[in-house]
Amino acid sequence: MNDLIVWMEATFGAHIEWKQVVLIGMTPLFLVGFAIEWQIMRKRGARQQFYWKDILTNLTLGSSYQLFELAAHVIFVGAAVFWFWDQRFFTIPVNGWTLLPIFLGVEFCYYWFHRCSHRVRWFWTAHVVHHSGEHMNMTTAMRQSMLYSITGWWLFFMPLVLLGVHPAVVFILYACNLVYQFFIHTESVGKLHPVLEYLFDTPSNHRAHHGRNDCYIDRNYGGVLIIFDRLFGTYVEERETVDYGIKRQVYSHNPLTLNFHEFLAMWRDVAQPGSVMQRLKHLWAPPEHEREVRSERDPA
Template sequence: MTELIGWMNTTFGSHNIEWKQVVLIGMTPFFLLGFAIEWQIMRKRGTRHSFDWKENFTNLSLGSSYQVFELAMHVLVVGAAVFWFWDHRFFTIPINGWTLLPIFLGVEFCYYWFHRCSHRVRWFWTAHVVHHSSENMNMTTAMRQSMLYVITGWWLFFTPLILLGVHPTVVFILYACNLSYQFFIHTESVGKLHPILEYLFDTPSNHRAHHGRNDCYIDKNYGGVLIIFDRMFGTYVEERESVDYGIKRQVYSQNPLTLNFHEFIDMWRDVVRPGSLPQRLKHLWAPPEYERPPSDLTTQASIESKPSRE
């Protein structure tokens, strides 16, 4: 494995290759095959209601724009930033049969916190909201991604592993494997699996619950491949009632620009609204549902309405 990584870096130039997107693009034939199988299964069941072809096309458009933008930003900014952390690493962890599983668990742990923050911190939610804005569930929903991820800083959550001494190529390839697995759990064609699998892994059932806007499902099941960290940190919920997909403030649009930027624009509108500076800035790091106390807006309005003494 170490020799393979060295060859990839020597051959392609480690700073300029976004290995996550390279792997995801390489997986595209398997993604399309999985979607075709899913569609056939649902067609035979007579339950094709989750296949809105206009929305499926929107999902593909969002996924394509996300990949192109991520590749460009990696070349311009992220690659250099990530390798700055690598140059300042504390250790150098070898890649072998003993270390690969712990590194995989480390990537899963970092992903759990990235995903959890993407729901509970509005700055990160402005990107992740795109993925949750579909009211249908099929494998193309996995491609419903935002161009803003690289701007809001998804890659920062994986820098602790790089500082500890895991090469960025290894981190991003394992993260891509994590995301590739998740593509196939965005489906209603698979019911609940064996209880042991449901207990350990992020299954289609567990992930359907994650996409629900039902009150019981909101902000649950953040795992990528595994569901064990949700069980450890109290964010696990079992799929029980029928899942209502979408977001609380649903956006009824198929326009990729609207879907990419609506929440980001709304966040900054809230920031610039009159009020005290701490309360205004809180919109950046507070949960998406945060609203300022009426007293803050009332006080500011009162100050602005007082006549000048000059």
């Protein structure tokens, strides 16, 4: 595996965005999976989640996300990531003994990235795009934001790089994580065996994650596994019918509106009169945070 990394760097260069390379390469399989899903639901007479204008929006958002991620990697992310690599404490070999622990490390980092993307507004400004769809099918997985690199998704994986896992390995395994997640954005698969539901982020578990029902909000952050949700108290089982979307729903199919509406709203809140700390709190507080407004008649 280490020889493969050396060959990849020598052939393609050190700063290749391997996550997007894998995702773009998997796109034909994604489309085949979606076609199979559509056929299954059509035969069941359950095509209510296939709203074609929404599907085209998802594909547009996915394409713009991939292009912007590639550009951001070339401009600054790649250099930043390899700065962390140069500061690493160790160099961890990639072999049959280390691959599973590294995968678990990537899953752990993803859990906290995903959790912060819901509970810290700065990160939510990017992730909200993914949750703004009101229909669930596999193309919903492509509903991604151009802002992810700017808000700093990659920072959550730098602890692994500092420990000595090569960035190519981290991002390829993260891409595999995302590939798995594509296929759990569906209503074509019901609940699986209880053991699988207990260990993995299944279609059922992920449908609950996308619900704006009060019981489902900010739950089930896992990527491939659901064990960290169980460990940290963020797991919920899918019980009632899932209502997809966000609380403050954006009724638009304009990619620019979907990409930037929450980002601009956050900065409008920051710009409102108040102390510096009151203003800046909008960056790290949860998305639902509202500044306490004091009337001029209220005592100081």
